[in-house]
Every structure is written in C-alpha cells, then in structure tokens.
Amino acid sequence: MKQLKTTIEYGLYLLVFLLPIQTRWIIKLGESEYGTVSLYGTDMLLIILIALFVVLKFQISNYHRHSGIPQRRDKKQTPQHRYATTGQANFKYQISNSKSKKIKIWWIVAGLELMIFISIFFADDKMIAIYKYGVFLLGIGLFWLVLGASYNKLKLIYCFLAGIFLQATLGIWQFLTQSSFACKWLGMAEHGAGELGTSVVETISSVDGIGERWLRAYGGLDHPNVFGGLLVVGLLMTIGLIVEYNKFKTRKFVISNLKFGEDVKQESDFNNMQSCKKESQITNYQLPITSIKYLLLTSYFLLLTSLFFTFSRGAWLGLIIGIIAMLAITVVKKNLLAQKKLLEIVLISSALIFILFSQFQNLALTRLSNGARLEIKSNSERINSYQDSLEMIKDNWLFGVGIGNYTGYNANLANECQSANCEYANAKQKWYYQPVHNVFLLVWAETGIIGLLFFIALLLCVMRYALCDKTNAESRNLNIKISILTATTIMFMVDHWWWSLHFGVLLFWLVIGLLATFKKSENL
Numbered sequence: 276m277k278q279l280k281t282t283i284e285y286g287l288y289l290l291v292f293l294l295p296i297q298t299r300w301i302i303k304l305g306e307s308e309y310g311t312v313s314l315y316g317t318d319m320l321l322i323i324l325i326a327l328f329v330v331l332k333f334q335i336s337n338y339h340r341h342s343g344i345p346q347r348r349d350k351k352q353t354p355q356h357r358y359a360t361t362g363q364a365n366f367k368y369q370i371s372n373s374k375s376k377k378i379k380i381w382w383i384v385a386g387l388e389l390m391i392f393i394s395i396f397f398a399d400d401k402m403i404a405i406y407k408y409g410v411f412l413l414g415i416g417l418f419w420l421v422l423g424a425s426y427n428k429l430k431l432i433y434c435f436l437a438g439i440f441l442q443a444t445l446g447i448w449q450f451l452t453q454s455s456f457a458c459k460w461l462g463m464a465e466h467g468a469g470e471l472g473t474s475v476v477e478t479i480s481s482v483d484g485i486g487e488r489w490l491r492a493y494g495g496l497d498h499p500n501v502f503g504g505l506l507v508v509g510l511l512m513t514i515g516l517i518v519e520y521n522k523f524k525t526r527k528f529v530i531s532n533l534k535f536g537e538d539v540k541q542e543s544d545f546n547n548m549q550s551c552k553k554e555s556q557i558t559n560y561q562l563p564i565t566s567i568k569y570l571l572l573t574s575y576f577l578l579l580t581s582l583f584f585t586f587s588r589g590a591w592l593g594l595i596i597g598i599i600a601m602l603a604i605t606v607v608k609k610n611l612l613a614q615k616k617l618l619e620i621v622l623i624s625s626a627l628i629f630i631l632f633s634q635f636q637n638l639a640l641t642r643l644s645n646g647a648r649l650e651i652k653s654n655s656e657r658i659n660s661y662q663d664s665l666e667m668i669k670d671n672w673l674f675g676v677g678i679g680n681y682t683g684y685n686a687n688l689a690n691e692c693q694s695a696n697c698e699y700a701n702a703k704q705k706w707y708y709q710p711v712h713n714v715f716l717l718v719w720a721e722t723g724i725i726g727l728l729f730f731i732a733l734l735l736c737v738m739r740y741a742l743c744d745k746t747n748a749e750s751r752n753l754n755i756k757i758s759i760l761t762a763t764t765i766m767f768m769v770d771h772w773w774w775s776l777h778f779g780v781l782l783f784w785l786v787i788g789l790l791a792t793f794k795k796s797e798n799l
Contacts, residue, residue: 276338279331284426286324290417291435293317294781295442295495295505297462303402307706308497309682309775312406315462317781318413325416328424380740380791383733384415390726391678398677399684407679410777414784421788428792432512435785439509440574443581446492446502450584453490463495474499476586477649478641489638492584501772501779503590506582507762508786511597513575515755517568518616575620576627583631586642589769597762604754613754657712664711667720675723681775682708710775714767717774734764737791756790 294317303312391411398404421431449455449466457465466473468490475488491499582590598621605613632639641647645654663685667676676684685708710717719727741756763773763786772779 276331276334279327279334280425283324283327283331283420283424286320286327287420287424287426288431288434290317290320290324291431291785292438293320294435294785295438295778297495297497297778298460299462305403307682307708309679309710310400310403312402313777315777321413321417321781324420328420380733380736383729383736384418387722387726387729387733388412388415390674390722390729394675394677394722394726396677397671397674398680399687400677400680403679403683404677410780411678414780417781418784418788421785422792428789432516432789436509436512436574439505439578442494442496442502443506443509443574443578446494446506446581446584447577449490449494450492455490455493461495466490466493475649476638476641477647478637491586492581494581496778497776498772499585500587500589500770501776503582503585503587504593504763504766504770504772504779505782506578506585507590507594507597507766508759508782510575510578510582510594511601511755511759511762513571513578514598514601514617514620514758517571517575517620518613518755576623579624579627580631583628583635583639586638588642589766592769593762593766596765597758600761601754601758604757608754610754656709660709660711661713661716664713664716664720668716671720671723673723673725675719675721675726678721679775681710681717681721710771712770714771714774717771733787734760737787740791759786760790 296316298316299313301311301313305311388411391408395401395404395408453468455463455466457463468475468488474491474493476491478487478489479485480487492502493499494502494505496502496505582594598617602614602617602621605617641650644650664681667681667684667688689708711720715727715731718730722730738757738760741760763783767773773783774780
C-alpha cells in the first residue's frame, strides 16, 4: 500500500510537470482543432494514475473493514491526555468539516457532468461530443487526484512551476529569434511569421517604414493566449511562494524544520528545537532557503518576460487584476509584511516591463490599440462570435448544442443559411470558425442554462471555501487562492480555450483542485 501511494504521489508530480507538453496520437483528423480526436501522452499517464488510485481506495477500504481495533479508554487522564484528546477532537472536527465541503463540491461537479452527458444527445457530431465528454471526465479524474491523493502540495507546485519555467524559456527563445521548430515528440508545430494563420503582431518599422510581422511567443502550446494563461497562473503561484518565504525568514525556528516550505505543526516542536539544536545548525538551513528565494525571483522575472512576449491582452489583464486582488486582500487583512513584499514585487516588475516596453514599444502599442489591421480583424471577429453565440443560445438555451459542437453547429447553420439564400449568409470553411471568446457563453451554448448554473456554482463554491478556510489560523493562502481564481475568471471572459481545448480543460481542473484542497497547514 505504501509503495502504491508513493507511485501515485510521484506520478502526480510527473504529470503536472509534463502537462504543457502536447505530445499526442491523432486518432481522427478534423477540419479544425475543435473537430480533431486525439490521445495525449498526459492522458495515458493520467489514466494510469486514476486506475492506481482506484486500486488504492479499494485496498484502504478493505483494510478498514477487516482490521477493527478497539479503542482504549482510560478512566483517569492526565492534563496532557485531556489536552491531546481536545486536540484530537478539533482535528476530527476539521476532517469532518473538510469531508462535508468535499461532498458539496462533488454534488456540483456531478451536476455539471450530468448536463454535459445530456448535451451529447442534442449534438450533431456525437463522436466529437463523446470525445469531449471523455476529456471532461479526465479533468474530473485529475481533480479527484488533487483533492484525495497523498502528496506534498508544495512539491507539486514546484514541479508544475518547473514545467512552466521550461515553456517560458522556450517562448523567450521563439520571440527573440523569431523562429520555432516542429517536434512530434514534444507535440510542437512549426510557426513561421510569414505564414497565414500564425499569431503575429503586424506593425510598421520605425526605421524604414516597411510593414513587419513579429511572431508571438507560443511556447509548446497551441496559441500565445493559451501560453499566456498558463504563465499567469505560474506567476501568481510564484508570487505566493516568494511572499511565504519572507514569512519563514522572520521565524528562524521554522526554517530548521522546513522541507520545501512545510511549517512546523506544533508549538512544542519549537520548544524541542530550542533545547536540542544550536544556532549554528539553524543557520545551516538558511542557505538552501535563500537559494530557493533567488530561484523563485529568477523564475518570476523569466515568466514575466515570456508573458510580455506572448502579447496576450487577456493574459496581461488577468495578471493585473490578480495582483490587484492580492493587494486588496492584504489591505483588508492588515498584513503589512505581505503588503510590503507585494509592493516590492510590483515595483521591480514595473521596472522590467518598462525596459521591455522601451525596446518593443511599437509592438505593445499595436496590441493595445484598435487601429492596426489584425487588431481590427480580431475585434470584429470577437464581436461577431458574441452575436453568433447569442443566436445559438436563443435557439438552444435549455440543453445546448452539445459539448464540443459549437464550431460545427455554427458552420452548418451558415451553410444552411447560404443554401436558403438568406440575406446575411456568409458561409466559410469549417476551419475558419472558432468558439465564442467567453467561457460562460460557450458553456451555456454547449450545455444549456443548467450546465452554466452548475459551472458558476463550482466557481462560487471554490471562492467560498477559500474565503471561509479555517484550516490555517493566519489564512496565509487566502490572497493567493482568491487572486488566482479572480485572474482565471477574468480570462474566462475574454477567451475560450479553458473549455474548448484539451490542455485548457486539464489546467482548469488542476487549478480548481489546488484552490479547493482542504489539507491542513498548506502554504498555497
């Protein structure tokens, strides 16, 4: 049983590290990405981990069923025993409270899953609907692992950030060299700035007045916006770890008992430490923690630079709102130390952004303005997609058009309209159509109003758990959880990939799982 737990634990670390790698076997090639059926390498690893976790659950259940050990009760108890009993009672209350929270959130997840399943029967392309339903089930499986498996949460976050770090390095290289390479083993396609369909920034050279096309940073993902969203999550997590480091630094006794940021569990541990350990031994532990701090700072600036090179306006907005939410919570909580460290990070980040902006001012201003050709085209397509989604919702408001069927339904509707010689018919190839750039409208269009209500309830449930988290007296992780949830919600409003793409679905459930964990003494 112990070996099985260890296998699941380290398999989960490996999974989050490999999550951005899009290696896959294309089972059925569609006319667009939204109609393609694929089996990803991360899917295979996730399926294995879920199967092992099911086996582990059965083993634990059988163990408890066949090993009933009577509990010893002493009539006379010392004060220490009474104190221990009280502590055990409080701990049991926290466990029961966590279980009740899990039950509530699982009812919401089950409701959302049911509506997605029902939407399959209303889908035109049932094969795509079943495939998307399977991806959704894999996401729920990842959510289940994050909530229920035994692992070190901070190690999991470090592994996740390590994978993002490699992607950020690749993204910076792509932008600075204005090139990319294809590698089927890494799931990467080649993107050329001169090719149609590549995400670029068009601008006029300030030197010779000739038009230029600048390749945006993709990393190893499908689109710079997807890459930008991943970087925002990584940046906010890194900020949280940097702030937590400074809390450790102010309490030296914590450092001597740290294992990648784990706090001591009882005050008695501190007393034993004071009597058994010398100051020189405590100092020996300060070096690796200091190294971790500088490593986190380096990673943060690398991720921020890569985020700038994605030129993803939605990701930029998400990061800004997330940091503002973090600062607002520290002000409400009157946490002066966290305010100081956050302001330092904001000032240093502003200096880095100023340097990058001064070097690539024309590109940034082009993305922030609405006058360039591609920006006008992008904005008009988004407005049209909003109008199309509202028309689709109007006709299919209760059960939707089927999970994963938004683009296919839209294309078929345009073709039917053109065949009937409608006044505003403008049918295009299927690869042209994209989902509406709003997750909430997309969920409504594909799963119906009840599915949307369950989706919103899931976000509100996670928000409520974060706000009412009593597992840590200082609520140190409150500002990080709320900031990440706020940033992702902002990105939900301006993009669709969190729901429409395979990577977005898995990342969504990973983030929700990390935000909804009910473990005691977590740092994030």
